[in-house]
Amino acid sequence: KAGVTQTPRYLIKTRGQQVTLSCSPISGHRSVSWYQQTPGQGLQFLFEYFSETQRNKGNFPGRFSGRQFSNSRSEMNVSTLELGDSALYLCASSGRASADTQYFGPGTRLTVL
Amino acid sequence: AQRVTQPEKLLSVFKGAPVELKCNYSYSGSPELFWYVQYSRQRLQLLLRHISRESIKGFTADLNKGETSFHLKKPFAQEEDSAMYYCAPFGGGTGNQFYFGTGTSLTVIP
Numbered sequence: 001k002a003g004v005t006q007t008p009r010y011l012i013k014t015r016g017q018q019v020t021l022s023c024s025p026i027s028g029h030r031s032v033s034w035y036q037q038t039p040g041q042g043l044q045f046l047f048e049y050f051s052e053t054q055r056n057k058g059n060f061p062g063r064f065s066g067r068q069f070s071n072s073r074s075e076m077n078v079s080t081l082e083l084g085d086s087a088l089y090l091c092a093s094s095g096r097a098s099a100d101t102q103y104f105g106p107g108t109r110l111t112v113l
Numbered sequence: 114a115q116r117v118t119q120p121e122k123l124l125s126v127f128k129g130a131p132v133e134l135k136c137n138y139s140y141s142g143s144p145e146l147f148w149y150v151q152y153s154r155q156r157l158q159l160l161l162r163h164i165s166r167e168s169i170k171g172f173t174a175d176l177n178k179g180e181t182s183f184h185l186k187k188p189f190a191q192e193e194d195s196a197m198y199y200c201a202p203f204g205g206g207t208g209n210q211f212y213f214g215t216g217t218s219l220t221v222i223p
Contacts, residue, residue, distance in 0.1 A: 003156070004156075033210075033211075035213070041215070042199070042213055042214065042215035042216055043157075043199065043213035043216075044213075045210045045211055045212065045213075048210065055209075056209050056210045058210060090157065092157075099145055099203045099204055099209075101159045101162070102149075102159065102211065103158075104156045104157040104158065105156065106156055
């Protein structure tokens with residue numbers, strides 16, 4: 001099976017812009033979770049989607065949003081970018097339950113200038 | 114607030130020595146506990162989960178509910194064990210999400 005893929009792998013944006021990141025889960029997986037990884041805070045949960053519905057949400061401002069399509073592919077959007085949004089954004093897919101093993105993608109490295 | 118603590122950011126051991134990576138959590142209820150690992154230039158991946166009680170690559174982890182700890186152990190470290198290790202409780206008050214610790218970078222010295 002092909003693994004989780006994320007596009008693009010690298011992004012450079014400026015403050016105030018918005019950005020959309022994409023994640024394609026492992027075939028057959030219906031749950032997609034997003035995480036922000038920074039050196040200071042480590043991995044922080046953003047949200048989880050299952051069957052096109054947001055099932056869980058972390059403690060991030062409303063500028064961070066996501067959606068999931070009928071083929072389980074997911075997108076994450078960050079509006080009005082801030083310097084502090086610079087991070088590695090990881091996507092993980094799992095079969096059904098939130099506690100199933102998470103299979104991670106390679107991440108998208110976002111740099112905000 | 115739910116918390117998971119990995120007190121050592123960096124840990125170095127010699128090849129063949131025992132290794133223990135500490136993880137303490139504070140949650141209401143009984144979370145399920147996982148360890149994830151990230152080797153150099155590889156993706157984050159599951160190492161083991163408590164419920165399966167498996168030993169993966171020689172690693173084991175014992176859940177101590179009294180001390181709310183889930184330390185990862187291996188009796189004889191190998192060079193290929195050098196990686197970043199994350200403790201990750203799930204559920205039991207975490208709101209059905211994973212809370213990853215900040216990670217411990219393990220270096221095994223040849």
